[in-house]
Amino acid sequence: MANYECQRCGRMFERRGLENVCPVCAPLDEEDFKKIKDFLSEHQGASTTEVMQHTGVSLRQIKRYLKEERLEIVGDNKGFLRCELCGKPVNSGRFCDICYREGTAKQLKGVKITPYGKFKEDKHKYTREVRYYEKDEK
Ligand SMILES: [Zn+2]
Ligand SMILES: [Zn+2]
Structure with a gap:
């Protein structure tokens, strides 16, 4: 089918x-x-x-x-690719390190993930519904 x-x-x-x-x-x-x-x-x-x-x-x-x-993007990806769950810029893959486990689990369960795309025109600001982690940067 x-x-x-x-x-x-x-x-x-x-x-x-x-x-x-x-x-x-x-x-x-x-x-x-x-x-x-x-x-x-x-x-x-x-x-x-x-x-x-x-x-x-x-x-x-x-x-x-x-x-x-x-x-994989090397260096600053300027928001070209973002984590599908939290919107943090990622250089490769669908999820950032933090969301990886959650995202993969959802994916395996067949839960539809709405691609993150609600950040404002200003690429560096996130909308309110987004969790923003800043301490976990490498
Ligand atoms: Zn085809
Ligand atoms: Zn994430």
Whole structure:
């Protein structure tokens, strides 16, 4: 039974494991990822924009690779990727260290996590419903 929406083409497909894309997209997805990997191995420290321009891979895909922990942002990510539970900037994955266990547990239970996206225009301020941890920075 088709029970999962492909994160790439939006089609519903039958998810067998933890894959995020449908069988049709899987090879294309690998290809895009390889393009990024190749580009980054030759251009260390390239920005997301540069990666997009040179590989033709969309921002949405890049973000997904980050969430899937296949890519990692080095240094300040300027809020590009945020923890889906608390909104703290993260460099890779879907959750920050603090929320990781909670987030993973929810994910396994199939609880739908609403992607965090309510921070104000000013990227450095958080809205009231957000828990903000500042002492746990490394
Ligand atoms: Zn697909
Ligand atoms: Zn968090």
